[in-house]
Amino acid sequence: MKNLRSLSKVLAGVVLSGMLVACSGSGSQGQTQAKASGGSEPIKIGAISYIEHVSLDNSIKGFEDRLKEKGINAIVEVENLQGDQALTTTVPKKFEGDEYKLVYAVATPPAQGAKTALPNKNIVYSAVSDPIKAGLIEAPDKIDHVTGVNNKSIAKEYLSSFLELYPDIKTIGTLYSPSEVNAQVQVEDLKNACNELGIKLELVGINSINDVSQGLSGIVNKIDAYYAITDNVVAAAGPIVAKTLLENNLPSVSAEEGQVMKGLLVSDGVDYYEHGKQAADLAIRILNGEDIKNVHAEDNKVKSRKVNENTAKALGLDLNSDYFKNATLVK
Structure with a gap:
């Protein structure tokens, strides 16, 4: 009987430890971190591009490739507006569900539309010349739920x-x-x-x-x-x-x-392929649990x-x- 009681105590301790471990990762941030580091279940990211042309397409490709490089198991679902301004606030609604952990908006009109349509969703933009004048951010270090990389030309x-x-x-x-x-x-x-x-x-x-x-x-x-x-x-x-x-x-x-x-x-x-990679680096920080308010907007880094x-x-x-x-x- 003494041995049986001892065994019961050991088993109870193992079960309790397992419960504590499970609880420690039960929050949404814990789940995102596990998935973002290459878990078996891929995370979903919504992407919106304004129109089909080489530079915007390269921004999408660079974004996707950087996620893979960093071991992010993600499905990036791309919607192209084909230059239709009327779709800028309707298409983003597809990505408002909790299963989409982030939205990537390529070019100014989709970024503006996504910000309006998805006030509770983290959004990363690219290919935006002036995000302040476009009303996307107040300043590079004053972020609400939108951040990204500008492509300001000189x-x-x-x-x-x-x-x-x-x-x-x-x-x-x-x-x-x-x-x-x-x-x-x-x-x-x-x-x-x-x-x-x-x-x-x-x-x-x-x-x-x-x-x-x-x-x-x-x-x-x-x-x-x-x-x-x-x-x-x-x-x-x-x-x-x-x-x-x-x-x-x-x-x-x-x-x-x-x-x-x-x-x-x-x-x-x-270089829009590298531009997309730079945007993905910001997205990865958010996916890994960093508060978007601390993920400051950036100037484009790579030119060629x-x-x-x-x-x-x-x-x-x-x-x-x-x-x-x-x-x-x-x-």
Whole structure:
């Protein structure tokens, strides 16, 4: 009997210890940490992209790849708005359930829509030029339930570099979407840059991809080169822009790499694959239990020069010149 009582006490202790261990991980944060570190059950993340084009697609790819690199067992469900502003606040509702641990919003309109539609959900954005003007954050270190990585372009920097290749440029042209905060911010920056550099600027506002050809036709005879901002609607029409410019023997510089992959000449801006990875690093901190208020918004960290080899050759440029020395060539 004495041995049986001793055995009962041992078994009771084992059961109690097991209960304590189970209880210690029963909170939502404990569950998220277990899943985020590669548990058997994948976590769900909702992702919303504004429109299909190379840069935004690369932001999604970089985000997903970084999660895998860090051992995060996740299912990223992607919804693409196809440029439809009316969907910015309705599509995010798909991800409001508790099973979605976080929402990743790519570009300004989806980020704004997600913030409005999902006030109780943690949101990480990327490909947003000015998150403060867009109303996403109060300041980089003043976060509510939204944080992320901006892709702010610096027009004077890009144009100054481009003038090394084409020093005789007097007038440049740009298409942009007046309805996009992202585009408005960049246009103001571009205007200031042109004023400082003594370059005339021809601006054309468009409402949809269908307006691109007509918008370009109105300025190709007035400009010496074309400057592409990170405007999502215009970027989606990248091949049309590139074809028209080449037909008129006009060089181009882009604030983002995607349009170079579609045929524009050169970009000196954001590497969007790395941009997505940077956003994922913020998301991982949140998934691992860190309060989003402590996950401050960041500036983009990785830039690269990309040159479309076919376009450069069509324009008669020497790819052995110093300007192209450290560039990545794409076709």
